[in-house]
Structure formats: structure tokens, C-alpha cells
Amino acid sequence: MRLHRLEVAAFGPFSGSEVIDFDALSDAGLFLIHGRTGAGKTSILDAVCFALYGQVPGVRNNVKGLRSDHAPPGAGPRVVLETTIRGRRLRITRSPAWERPKLRGSGTTTEHAKVVLEEFEHGGWTGLTTRLDEAGDLVSRMLGMNAVQFCQVALLPQGEFAGFLRAGADERRKVLERLFATEVFTQVEKWLADRRAATGREAAELGAAAASVAERIAETTGAAPPRSSMPPRAGEGLAVPQPRRGEPAAEPFAEVAALPAWATELAAGQQDVRAAVEELGAGVTAALRAARAALDDAKALAARQRSHAEAVARRDVLAGRAEEKSRTASRLDAAARADRVVPLVKDVRERHGRAVQARRWAEETRARVTALLPPKASEDVLAKAERDRRDEAAALEGMRGTAARLRDVERQREELAGELRRLEPHDARTAAALDELPGIVAAHRTELDEAKAAAAGRRGAEAAVEDVRRRLAAAHRRDQVEDLLARAEQAQRDAVDTAQEARDRAQELRQARLDGMAAVLAGELEDGEPCRVCGSTEHPAPVASLAAVPSEDEIERAQAAYERAQERRERQTGEVESRRSERDQLLETAGDVPAAALAAELAEAEEAFKAAAARAAEAERLEAALRRHEQELDRARDERDRVTRRLTESRIRAEELAAERARLASDLDRARGDDPTLEARIARLTGEAGALGEAAEALRASGRAEEELSAARAKAAQEAAEQGFGTLDEVLEAAMPDEDQGVLRDRIRHLDDEEAQVRGLLKDPALIEAAAAPPPDLPALETALRAAEAAHTEAAGAADRARYRCDRLAELRGELLAAVRAWLPAAERHEVAERLAGLTSGKHAANRHAVSLSAYVLGARLMQVVAAANERLSRMSGGRYALVHTTAKSAGDRTKGAGGLGLRVADAWTGQERDPVTLSGGESFITSLSLALGLADVVTAEAGGTEIGTLFVDEGFGTLDEETLDEVMDVLDGLRDGGRAVGIVSHVAELRARIPAQLRVAKDRAGSTAEIIV
Structure with missing residues (x-):
């Protein structure tokens, strides 16, 4: 770069x-x-x-x-x-x-x-x-490289590396961790420590599970649990003895492996107990079986003796009830014969009632038609009279339509008469309106034309008013803003002066503080303590200040005062610019015209607008009135035509309905005869036909009922004679309900069954033999059985307990063996994890230097840094000094496993190694500079060899x-x-x-x- x-x-x-x-x-x-x-x-x-x-x-x-x-x-x-x-x-x-x-x-x-x-x-x-x-x-x-690495490689901050040179392993470790990617090794340490804890918890939990099974075995057998050999439960810690440094570690949880042998020994003892208990139980079972058999035989003999005595007593009782049985059988026979005749007797009674009812109905219906026919008229005469009346009523049904049409004609005539009475006055009023409305419309049209001509100037007057009003408002605001602007400009000038004074004051105090900083630092020097600037522990000529040096608090207060003044200055400047901009806009609108002149101009414009608005309102009213009268004229003309047409149509229709009404009334008068109405005549004929038909039907029903009654009487008399009864009353006396007959039959059947049972018992050889034998001693035999049962129960309980212990012990031994097998690999894993975690953390005996893995890696990086630094330190110190990397832990290193990051300075003149803190200020500078340059080389190589073309x-x-x-x-x-x-x-x-x-x-x-x- x-x-x-x-x-x-x-x-x-x-x-x-x-x-x-x-x-x-x-x-x-x-x-x-x-x-x-x-x-x-x-x-x-x-x-x-x-x-x-x-x-x-x-x-x-x-x-x-x-x-x-x-x-x-x-x-x-x-x-x-x-x-x-x-x-x-x-x-x-x-x-x-x-x-x-x-x-x-x-x-x-x-x-x-x-x-x-x-x-x-x-x-x-x-x-x-x-x-x-x-x-x-x-x-x-x-x-x-990241920002921290770049600052160490390209900027070489000497003050920090002087501290790095003198720092302990803990502080040096923090610096190196920021520069080199050692997180993976720290994560390995943490993972192994977590793995050690996890495997420890796993082994403890599995050991506790095995101990729990052992305790259940001890509880089942009644033996004392092996507390001294039990591992702790989960959460109580691991019972692993910690070896002394240099000694091999003891086998962890050795006692858990001995639990299966202990359980096997308990199982063998329980099997012996079970065999002895089962042998004792076999003898007790045989004695119980013999006592139960003797008691059962005695109870059977006593029961047979009781059965024989009870059979003799029942035989005597049955002999005294033989006559009662014979009477019951005779009564059941008569009831059975009567059952064959009773239905016919009931049928005769029912038919007699129906015949009486039919005769009464015939007499009532004939009495209702005596006014229409002779009193003794036959069934045929009644039927013919019914047919004649029904035919005449059917013929009159056709006249119902004529009657309905006559009613409709009457209704229409009344409606037409009402409409004629309404239309004739309305026609007269419409004709009068048509004579007046044309003149009214012409007068309103003339007034409207005059008003429209006067209202044409309203829009221009309104625009003039709005323009003058806007200019007047702008003039008022212009005068206010000019006053506010003057005050804002004065406040701005004051704020500028105040801010400038506060700024000058803050800068003067800060400059004075900087000028006197050497004196301040000199005042804080103490003999033997290193200087914060040069690092020297000797202070031969500290600077002294004659003037008072401002404190940091004074500078901060002055700076805060300046910032507040500056904020006020900015606010006042913004307000001045805002007021000036608003004033310029108002001048564009109102100009320099005084507000009083604009107010007078506004009053004149408003008067002109009011006059134009009044004429415009009047024109609108006249136009609405003209439109209303024109519409009334059109409606009057249309209404006159409609009324005239309706009058003509109504008069013609009234004449047609009058002719039709006369014809329909003549036809209905002929059809109703002497009856008041057609409906009354039809109703009368229909009622007479119904009465005649009912009378004929009643005569036919009465004859059929008499014939059926005679036949039923003859059949009932014949059946009663065949069953041995002289009259029907005898049949009814012998009859008996089914429930009563069932009771009697059950009584006879019960007596027969009891006699048969008694005869069988008295003929039984076993009962005969038992009756001849002496009675047994049952209380003595029951006492012997209870004693045998108690002994058997006690032996069976002991056998069940022994068998349960053996079965339960076999089950728990399987669980114990599985638990121990599951525990063994967990204990082995924990031992491996314990050793590796101790090695990487520096706490295991095999780690001779007690250095953690991350510290070891950082130590290797530090060795590279020392090697690169010594190349330059040798030249700067004239071959006298060389940095030495050491794994020894200094007294100030508090973190365990943080060794491997020590630095010493080898002095070729004395042949001794020195602590870096003993170097003078200049020696510390060249040493820390060499260390910084060496570290820059190593970090550059660590970052992939990125060339730093510019460094500081x-x-x-x-x-x-x-x-x-x-x-x-x-x-x-x-x-x-x-x-x-x-x-x-x-x-x-x-x-x-x-x-x-x-x-x-x-x-x-x-x-x-x-x-x-x-």
C-alpha cells in the first residue's frame, strides 16, 4: 500500500x-x-x-x-x-x-x-x-488486515510499544490477540474445557445411575448398600482422585466396576433361601389338602341328611293339597270351553249397538225432510228428489259470472260519475289561467333584460376589491416587519460581539493552558516515577511557570460559553435573514403606498361592488320568476288538452255501461225466481239435496245393521250349545281372563313338579344311606382346617417373597450390568478430555511450562517478533542489547496458563538479562522501536505479505x-x-x-x- x-x-x-x-x-x-x-x-x-x-x-x-x-x-x-x-x-x-x-x-x-x-x-x-x-x-x-493491525503496522505508535515492552504477560497477551488471529486456539481451549465438563457430567450421571440400581438391589434383598464404593450423584462432583504432579492418574470410578460381582453374590444367597422356603411349603400344602377333604366329606353327609328329612316333610304337605288341585283343574276346563264362545257373544253385543244407532240416525234424517216429501217416502223417492235439486243448482252455477259482471259494471259507473264531477270544474280553472299567463310572462321578460344590463360590471368590481384588500394587508404587515427587522439586526450585532468575545476568551485560555502545559506536567513529576512524555525516572530540571495556568474546568466553561454564544449568534442571523426576505416580498406586493390611502381606496371599491351585487341578485330573482311563469303557461296548456280528452272519453264510456247493466239485470231476475238472490237460490237447492241424500243413506244403513245382528245371534247360540252351555249368560260366567288362567295353570304345574321332586329324593339311595348314618362333628373339622390354612398362607407368603426377590434381583442385575457398561466408555472419554483440557490450559503435569495453547501460539508469534526486532536493536544499540523471549511467568501475571509471553533484555556488556523496566528513556525508545518494526514485519507476513509502501x-x-x-x-x-x-x-x-x-x-x-x- x-x-x-x-x-x-x-x-x-x-x-x-x-x-x-x-x-x-x-x-x-x-x-x-x-x-x-x-x-x-x-x-x-x-x-x-x-x-x-x-x-x-x-x-x-x-x-x-x-x-x-x-x-x-x-x-x-x-x-x-x-x-x-x-x-x-x-x-x-x-x-x-x-x-x-x-x-x-x-x-x-x-x-x-x-x-x-x-x-x-x-x-x-x-x-x-x-x-x-x-x-x-x-x-x-x-x-x-483490520484497523488494529494496520495501526500497529503502518503507524507504529511508540508510546504504546513502550508500554508493550514493559507490560506483564496478561497485557501483552491482549495486544497480541488483537494483532494475530488466535481465536481458533482460544476456542479449542474453551471447547476442550467444555468437553471436560460435559464428559464429567456424563460420567457422573451414568455412575449415579449405576449407584441407583445398586441401591434398589440392596433395598430388594435387605442387604446394606455399598455406600463406601458408590460414586457421587449427578451434580455432586466426580469422585476422581487428583494425582500429584509427576504421578500417574488413578483409574477413575474403579469401585463402579465391582458392583456386578457384588450383585451376583447377593443373587446366589437369595436362591438358597428360595429353595429352603419352597421345600417347607410342599409339606404344609399336603396337610392343608387332607384337612379340606375331611371337612368337605362331613359337610356333604350333613347336607344329604338334611335333604332326606326335608323331602319327608314336603311329601306330607302335598298329600293335604290334592282336593284343591282337582277343583282348580275343573275350573280351568270350563274357562277353556268358554274362551271359544266369548268372541261370538261380544260380536252380538257390538252389532246390536250399531243397529240401534242406525235406526236412530234414519229417524232423525227423515224428520228433517218431512217438509219436502211425504213422511213414509221410500228410499227411491228420496234419491230422485236429491238428483232433481242437484241438477237445478248445477244449472244456476253458470249464472254466477253474470252476477259478477253486473257488480263490476255498477262499480265502473260510479267511478266515471266521480271523475266527471272532478274534471268539469278543473277544466274551467285551466281555461281562466290560459287567459292571464301570456301577459305576465311578457312583463317579467322586459324587467329581466333591464336588470342583466345593470349587473354586468359585478365581476370587475369584485376583483378590484380583492386586489385593494390584499395590498392593504401587505402594507400593514410591511410596517410591522420593518420594525421587527430593525430590532433583529440590533440583536444580531450584539450576538456577534458576544460570540466573538467568548471565542477569544476560550482561545486565550486554551493557548495559556498549552503554553503552561510543561509546567503542569513538571508539577506532577515525582522522584522515581517515569515521565509520561519521555519515560525517564530522573527529572533534573523541571519547568516552572510564573503565570497562572488555566485549569481544564476553566477552559471547558469558556468553551461552553462560546458555544452558547455561537448558537445565539446563528439563531439571530437566521431571524434577520428571515425578516429581510419577508419584507422584500411585502414590498413587491404593497409598494410604498401608505396604508391609509389603500384603506380609502378599499372603501370606494366595496361600495361599487355592493351596488353591482344588488343588481345581479335582482336579475337572478327576475330570471327565476320568468322561468317559473313560462313553465306554468306550458303546464296549463298541456293540462287543458288532457282534461278535454278525458271528459269526452268518460261520457262515451258511461253510456255504454248503462246499456250493459240493463241487459244483465233482466237475465238475473229470471234466474233467481222467488229467492232474494241467485246465491240464496243455489244455497237452498244444495242444502235440500244434501238432506235428502243423507236420509236415503240412513235408511240403507239401518237395514244392513238389522241383517248383520240376526246372523250374529244365530252363530253365537250354535257355538254355545256345542261347548256344553245352555245360554250365553252361562258362557260369560265361566269365562276367565288369560292372566287368571295362567296363575291357576302355574299353581297346578308347581304342585306336579314338587311331587315329582319329592318322589325322586325319597328314592335316592345316597339319601337313604345318609339318613341311616350318625351326624358328623363339623366344628372340630372346621377348626383343624383353619389351622392348616394359616400354616399354608404363611409358607406361601414366604415362598412368594423369596421368588419375587430372585426375579427382581435378576432384573436389576441386568439393569446394573447395562448401567456399568454405559458408564465405562463415558469414564474413559472423561479421562481423555481431562488430560487434553489440562494440557491445553497449562494445568496438567505433562505441560511442563504450564502454558496454555493460545499463549503458546502467541509465544511463537512473539518469538518471531523478537527475532525480527533484534536485527534492528543490535544496530541501534551498537550490539549491546538483544530481546529474549522467556516462558517464565512473572509475579504480576494473574491469569493461569498465561506463561510463554515474557520478555527480557540481554545486556552483552554485563552478560546478564534485565527486566525491560530497568532501561533508560532512550534505551526504552530504541528497544520499543525495534519491537514495533519487528511486529510490523510479522503482522505483514501474517496478513498475506501485503507490502506497506508508506509507514509512519x-x-x-x-x-x-x-x-x-x-x-x-x-x-x-x-x-x-x-x-x-x-x-x-x-x-x-x-x-x-x-x-x-x-x-x-x-x-x-x-x-x-x-x-x-x-
């Missing part, structure tokens, strides 16, 4: 735009960047880093805002860098986020960070990206004597090999004579400037 051109504007201490031509400086190979303290030498390096990565080095990156405090309010900060990286010419334009004044109103708004990355190709600049993240990624990939060495030369400075300059001059340019940042005056190519940075109250001297 080679820098060509840098442009900064409103950035850091540079208030204006400064351009630095690095090509002109690089031609000399070695150039000097110098200037007064605080002028902005380091800000140039900040600008380079910001252009590439969007951030500045070190702690300055956390400072909010990179915009220059000296820049004008609206000037935006910007950095433009042209550089060549891996053969590609790039131009990077970056702007940090900053607060700019609002374009309208007061206050500020945030301008976000921006970037434009361009590449020079084909004779012009081509845009690559404007995204912040893409630009940063592209630069990082091309350089092969920042400060520290003031501590060197003349001879050492010559050696250092020779080394730095050697860095130019291969066309590399080296910039030295220093305010040492001697370097100005040694290095002709210079970049001078000057400062004043308005900000810093940069100038190239070649």
Missing part, C-alpha cells in the same frame, strides 16, 4: 481544506512531520486511518465527533485519500457523522456518515460502492543522544529499501536538519494548516 494524496476539510484541528501530496514526500524516501504540540501532526495519521477504515486509532476512536471546532457552522468534515493497494489505484472519500444547522429555522440536524469508494481505471474514476460496510470490507480484504513512526526521538540517534536514523533509512517511504512524526529540532523533506503543521486561533517543504 502506498499513499499518494490526502485532503482533509473541517477535520480535527484543520478548519479549512488542506491537501497533502504524499507522492512529493515519498520521493525523498524519508520525510519528517513536525509542528508545535497540539498542532495536529497525529491528526494526519488519524485522517489516513479514518479514510481507510472509518475509525481513528486507539482511544481517540471513542471521542465523539471528528469535525473541527474551528470550522464555519455549515462546513462539513471530509477526508479524501488516494492510495494504491495491490496495484489498484483507489480514491476514498469519507465524512463522519456531524450536526449541521437546519436550512430552515433554528437548531441543528444530524448528517450521517458517508463514504464514496472509487477506482481509477480506463482513464477515469469508477465508483465501487457508497455503503459503509462494503467499503470497510473491501479495504480490509485488499490490505489483509510517531514520536519518542527526543530521548536519544546524538550517537544513538544516528544509529536509529540508519535503521529507519534502511526501511526505504524497495521504494518504501517512512514518515517520522516528531517535534525534535535536530531532525529538521537531518531530514530535508518535511510536512510542517502550524496552528493558530483559526485552526491548523499543513505545508510541504521539499
